[in-house]
Amino acid sequence: MRLAIQQLTEEPSCDHNQKKTAEQKKNACKKPTPGATAGGCAFDGAQIVLVPIADAAHIIHGPMTCTGQSYNNRGTRTDKGSFHQYGFTTDLSELDIVFGAEKKLKESVRYVVEKFSPKAVFIYSTCVTAMSGEDIGAVSKEMQEELKVPVIPVDSPGFSGSKNLGNKFAGFSLINHVIGTREPEKIPMFPINLIGEYNIAGELYQVEPLFEELGITLFSKMTGNAGYDEICHAHRSKLSVVICSQALISLARQMKDKYEIPFMEGSFYGMGETRKTLVKIAENLGSDILKKRAEELCDRKEKETYEKLAPYLPILKGKRVLVYTGGVKSWSVLNQLEELGMEVVKSSTRKSTEDDIARILEYFEGNEDGLMPKGDGKTILNLMKQYDAHLLLAGGRNMYNAMKGKVPFVDVNQERHFAFAGYDGTLELARRLVYTLTSPVFEVTTRPAPWEVSFG
Numbered sequence: 001m002r003l004a005i006q007q008l009t010e011e012p013s014c015d016h017n018q019k020k021t022a023e024q025k026k027n028a029c030k031k032p033t034p035g036a037t038a039g040g041c042a043f044d045g046a047q048i049v050l051v052p053i054a055d056a057a058h059i060i061h062g063p064m065t066c067t068g069q070s071y072n073n074r075g076t077r078t079d080k081g082s083f084h085q086y087g088f089t090t091d092l093s094e095l096d097i098v099f100g101a102e103k104k105l106k107e108s109v110r111y112v113v114e115k116f117s118p119k120a121v122f123i124y125s126t127c128v129t130a131m132s133g134e135d136i137g138a139v140s141k142e143m144q145e146e147l148k149v150p151v152i153p154v155d156s157p158g159f160s161g162s163k164n165l166g167n168k169f170a171g172f173s174l175i176n177h178v179i180g181t182r183e184p185e186k187i188p189m190f191p192i193n194l195i196g197e198y199n200i201a202g203e204l205y206q207v208e209p210l211f212e213e214l215g216i217t218l219f220s221k222m223t224g225n226a227g228y229d230e231i232c233h234a235h236r237s238k239l240s241v242v243i244c245s246q247a248l249i250s251l252a253r254q255m256k257d258k259y260e261i262p263f264m265e266g267s268f269y270g271m272g273e274t275r276k277t278l279v280k281i282a283e284n285l286g287s288d289i290l291k292k293r294a295e296e297l298c299d300r301k302e303k304e305t306y307e308k309l310a311p312y313l314p315i316l317k318g319k320r321v322l323v324y325t326g327g328v329k330s331w332s333v334l335n336q337l338e339e340l341g342m343e344v345v346k347s348s349t350r351k352s353t354e355d356d357i358a359r360i361l362e363y364f365e366g367n368e369d370g371l372m373p374k375g376d377g378k379t380i381l382n383l384m385k386q387y388d389a390h391l392l393l394a395g396g397r398n399m400y401n402a403m404k405g406k407v408p409f410v411d412v413n414q415e416r417h418f419a420f421a422g423y424d425g426t427l428e429l430a431r432r433l434v435y436t437l438t439s440p441v442f443e444v445t446t447r448p449a450p451w452e453v454s455f456g
């Protein structure tokens with residue numbers, strides 16, 4: 001396990017590792033600091049990646065409280081099953097920790113397989129079971145032989161690091177225990193793996209029709225709206241497309257090393273990024289016809305989308321936005337807002353890679369004033385005032401800050417209820433922005449109270 005963690009933190013495909021010397025690479029990924037897991041531990045990160053496989057059961061080997069890091073609040077959508085809404089746990093007690101709980105784990109796996117007949121079972125280790133030395137690898141092997149159902153161990157003790165490292169643990173389990181375990185019945189002409197797209201609020205549904213129209217098959221989705229079987233044959237795809245740059249690039253790189261599947265990064269936030277990604281996929285698949293088809297599709301979709309955007313664009317034009325999100329969204333959403341005629345005053349750089357920051361800087365034409373390091377609610381609201389921003393675009397946790405500051409707010413993080421990917425997503429974002437900006441509540445809440453008017 002120690003070796004695995006070390007390997008995952010030295011991922012050579014991460015941009016910050018490419019520019020460093022061999023010595024520097026050893027310290028490449030951030031070590032967790034006290035309190036770092038408050039934003040989601042490594043176990044949570046592993047669940048984020050794997051729980052969308054909704055025809056497989058996910059058993060958490062640990063205390064009941066770890067189940068509170070529940071996936072279900074992320075709003076992944078799927079039509080492959082419903083196990084993403086279940087919380088299976090061995091619910092360890094003090095006695096289990098003292099005397100060992102492998103027997104209890106085996107009983108739990110048998111129970112779940114007999115009662116629910118899942119396609120596969122994922123077993124997650126947590127802080128407690130990692131410290132008490134439970135061998136989930138051996139249990140998985142034994143149960144798989146006994147029950148004739150794939151049982152996959154996921155070594156994911158929360159204390160080992162951040163959510164991001166947990167994403168990599170999940171990728172490690174997929175490459176070592178799932179991918180390549182089954183051959184497909186038929187291989188389509190242009191099969192690709194879509195990695196790091198979790199179908200939050202149904203974003204995959206917004207881009208799937210584009211692939212269908214182009215004749216590209218999403219052969220293996222990791223893991224939004226994915227069935228277990230499709231991940232088993234991911235090794236037969238011709239290309240891997242990594243959507244969230246940081247999280248699963250290590251998985252794409254390992255698939256390249258093991259199965260010689262090339263990989264690329266892409267984003268579907270905004271019409272420009274969608275075009276770039278689709279054209280690049282076509283280029284990587286080596287088909288000029290496909291590339292031409294992708295360009296024509298994008299031309300048509302952009303025209304249609306601009307027509308539908310017509311009522312919203314005059315309201316959005318020139319409105320200033322403070323963006324406080326993380327990772328890949330910290331730059332891709334800027335382009336999406338620019339397409340809607342809005343101006344971003346600042347964008348946060350928390351959870352952003354050096355590459356993400358470079359792209360934010362590109363948007364601000366090299367002006368570092370546009371970068372916003374981590375800030376608390378008060379800082380965000382002060383900056384909103386200072387820059388005379390009309391709207392805060394952030395994660396759900398900032399909703400209450402927006403309420404306190406009486407400023408319009410749109411949630412773009414994983415808890416969001418609306419999908420913002422591709423062309424339909426851009427239209428949806430415009431709609432949500434207009435609804436919040438024109439909501440009558442802001443006129444009421446910013447109006448002086450009657451007693452302030454009466455008594456001056």
Ligand code: SF4
Pocket residue numbers: 037041042043044062065066069125126127128156157158159
């Ligand atoms: S795995 Fe560890 S850090 Fe994560 S929820 Fe469980 S006890 Fe907390």
